[in-house]
Structures are given as C-alpha cells and as structure tokens.
Amino acid sequence: MSMRLREELEAYLFLLPWILGFLIFLVGPLAASLYFSLADYNILQPPKLVGLANYQTMFADDPLFLKSLRITAIYTFASVPLIVTLGYLVALLLNQKVRGLAVWRTIFYLPAVVSGVAVAVMWVWVFDPDGGIVNNLLRLVGIEGPAWFTDPDWALTTLILTSLWGIGGGMVVYLAGMQGVPTHLYEACELDGGGTWNRFRHVTLPMTTPVIFFNLLIGIIGSWQVFTNAFVITNGGPANATLFYVLFLYRQGWKYHKMGYASALAWVLFFIILIFTIVVFKTSGWVYYESDQADQSK
C-alpha cells in the first residue's frame, strides 16, 4: 500500500513541470482571456467590463472583421483541399515502384522543411511583377502576368498558390501509409480480377483514409492561423485583400492596444476551429478504420 502511495506521489513529481505550465500558461490565461474579452482593456488602465459589447461590435459593425473572416475561409477552402489532393496524387505516383524513390521524396519534401520569413521573402521576389521568375517565364510564352501580390484581385490567389509548395509534408505521410498497406489485400484484390483502378479504389484509398483525415484536420486548423506570410509578404494588403484573421487580431492587440477586443477575437477563433473540427469528425463516415490494424501499429 505504501508502495502504491509512493508511486502515486512520484508520478505527480514527474508531472510537476507540466502541471505548473498547465496552471500558469493555460488555465490562468484562459480565464483571464475570457474576462478581457468581456472588457475594454488597453493595458494602461485596468479592464472595464462591457458585457458582450466586443462580440456585438465584431458582428454588427466591424466590416474588417467580417472581411478577415471571409478571406481566411476562402483560403482554407481553396488551399487545404488542393494541398491534400495534390500531395496524395504525388504519393500515389511514388508508390508505383518508381526508381530513385529516396531522391524523389527528398525533392518533394524539401520545401516543407523551410518556412517563415526567409520563405516569405523568397516568394515576394519569385512573384515580383517585373524581375520575378514567374512573370519572366510567362513572358517567354507571350503572356504578360499579373502583379500577383500587389494586385488586390490576385494577392489571395497568389498566397494560395504559394501554399502548394508545401505538398511534400503531407505526401510523405500518405506514402508511408500506402507502403504500410498489407500486400495480401492487393493479392486478394487481384484474385478477384481487380485491375489498377480497383486496387486503388478498394484497397489503397480505403486503407489510407485515416491518414487523409489526419492531414485534412491539421491543414484546416493550421490555415486558420496563417500569420507570417500575411504579415511579411502583403501585410494584409493591397486594399486589405489578404487581411488574414490572426493578422487582424494582432493589429487590434499590438497596434491599436485593444486587448479586450483582441481577446474576444481569439475566442471566436477558438470556436471557429472547434466547429470545423467537430464538422470534420461528424462527416468522417468515409474514414475506414480497421481495428486490427490500429492495434498492430505502434
């Protein structure tokens, strides 16, 4: 009995850093954030409770909030399905016993290794209307390319295009999933007279749906939190065409010092992500789980 008690106490000792972090950097800030979201707060003066006014302002008379919501939603709905589909297609090709798999995989995965400001600066130069490589190549075939990031009609589209550079991240996971499909399933399919299409439709695809599901979810959550590219490449412009949600939140907090309003925005973001997560889970009937398989995997 004393052994049990000892182990119990020891366990909390192991968990002590996490428990402290959980209380100081999660529970405390969550409560404070909820409180701030119901207040007027500019850091200099103490918070003044205003009820739900922040949330009312947002939806009733802040066109920029609605705009940032729309922009981020468009980005999510365009970029995530494209990245998932293209990454999956490339993985399918690499799964066809091609030669030099390691080399191909390195080439496709490499862009996923780098990110942040350095990559953002690279994109600004790649899509530079005059000196950039994209418009230069287009000129070779006689097309005068748009101004990309500096054209309000093209800026968001261009950001979506640049996001496709990261298809390799998901691709590696799909490929690993495909290579983990037991060969006896393919053999069984072949015995039933199934060709390439049937093998894909009835073996590869169902067996890799959990991996697709995982990447879809991670992709949606990530796309609602886009910040660096919007800040560095376009700084929300031109004409607020790329005013992503988190950039809007950052400006409210650190440019205009409306910490109450920014906190309310953060909570709305939390609920948006929560709703997307729930919807993705609720509509996940297409995901195939073989419980056997789950037990075998480590």
Added chain:
Amino acid sequence: MSTQLQSLPAWRQRRSVHMVMTHTLYYLILATVGTMLMVPFLWMVVSSVKAEHEIFSIPTTWIPERIRWENYTHALESFPFFRSLLNTLFITVSVIVGRLLSTSLAAYAFARMRFRLRTPLFVLVLSTLMIPYHVTLIPTYILFTRLGWIDTFLPLIVPNWLGLGAFYIFLLRQFFMTVPSEMNDAARIDGCSHFGIFARVILPLSIPALATVTIFTFLEQWNDFLAPIIYLNSPDKHTLAIAIQFYRQSASGAGWGPVRTWAHLMVVSLLTMAPCLLLFFFAQRYFIQGVVISGVKG
C-alpha cells in the same frame, strides 16, 4: 530494355510496352512537379550571386555572367547575421532542452506509472491540443509585461520548460508504450527507482522519438515569427526571422536601389534557411520517421 522486349512473347511485349509508356508518363509528371518545386530555390541561389544590372534583366538569365560572392560579404556587413544567429540558436537550443526534459518526464508518467488521475489528466493533455495559441497569448503577454520580461528571451523559453507542447507529450508517450515492459520489471527487481528506469532504460531506447521532438522543435523555433515579434524589441535581441523583416524594411527605406536589395535579401534568406536544410540532409531518416510516427500512427 529493348533486348528484353524482343525475347518476350507478343502479348507480354504489348503489356510491357504499355508498362514502359505509363512509367515514362509517371516520370514526366514527377519531373515536372519536382522542377516546379525546385525553381524557387534555384531562383534564390542564382539571384544571390547576380550583379545589380542582371537582377531585373529581361529575358531572365539563369547563369550569371560572373558569380559574385562579394554579395555575401556585403550582405553580412549590412545585416546583423551573427548576432541574430546567436540569438536564434540560444533560444532554439534552450527550448529544445526544456521541452525534451519536461515532456519526456510527463510522457513517462502517463506511459509507465500507476496513479489515480492518470486517464483524466491524459485526456486533459490531449484536450489542450485544441486550444489555439492565440487564445492564451494576450494574458500571457500581460503576465510577462508585469514580470518585466519583455525584450528578454524568457517569454520564449520558460513556457517550454514547463511541459507546454501537449503534442510532444502524446508522441513520446506513444513511443514509450512500445518499449517492452519486461525491461521495466527487470530494472525494478534490480532495485531501480522510476527515475532510474526513465533515465537508464526508457530514454536510451527512445532516441528516435527524442530526435523527432528535437527536429520538430528546432524547425518550429527557428522559423517562429509571431512570438519573437511580440516579445523582442531591441535589435540586439532579434532572431534571424525578425532581423530579415527589419532588414527588408530598412533596405527599402534607406534609399538603396531595389536591385542591390534583392540580391542581398536572397543572401540573408538563404543563410537563414541553410541550417534547416542541412539538418534535413543529415537527419533525413529521423525527419521521415518523425512525420510518420506523428502522422500515420498518431
């Protein structure tokens, strides 16, 4: 290939021709997509060694008339590279050490120790995965302001010493579970304490998982932008990511020709990406493995 074809019967020949054609198509698609992904990198490298008048030349030159390494020395003279590199390294290494310690301790408790709140606490850890960083950002920022930690590295480091990073606790716990428990029991019989088992049995056997945590954390910290831009003000505290952003703004404001700016910007961006690329080439196995552990099995 052709000699093989001649010795085969007609129907197999037709099938082989079909195979060769589809495989040629596969390689064509792979090469096209691969080239598209590599062009931005190549374009950066080429631009970084170009002369001023070549940068905006139309049509684009892929091979500079002369490789101007002096662009690199000039860029390093005007860009605080070593200061920012040192800052970034210091933050990244501190976060990695703290995260490895705190998350592996917590993961060990969840994987190997018996205590009454094990399941509810683990569910709590997982549920924190859903909370976006931005919800706790504002109160955390205010807390650090009150502590006088603004413009120090502490806000970037301390939370990671307290087990922040539920995803890594989950990942390590999954890995620790796969270590055969007989090893645990043997060590216990030999009079090993839980800490002894953790330090001398589990950790040495979990090098691949620890490497994964290290790599992911490295990339995340190296490229982070939001937290450094909020917490670090003075230029001698800047990380590479913010230093580039400031370099860019000052470059366009200081009356430099855009030409010179672009070559130099490509230099500093490349130098910032280089450690991530090097890490990838030297630890590719752990990269792929890590992506697979977290993506396929997670």
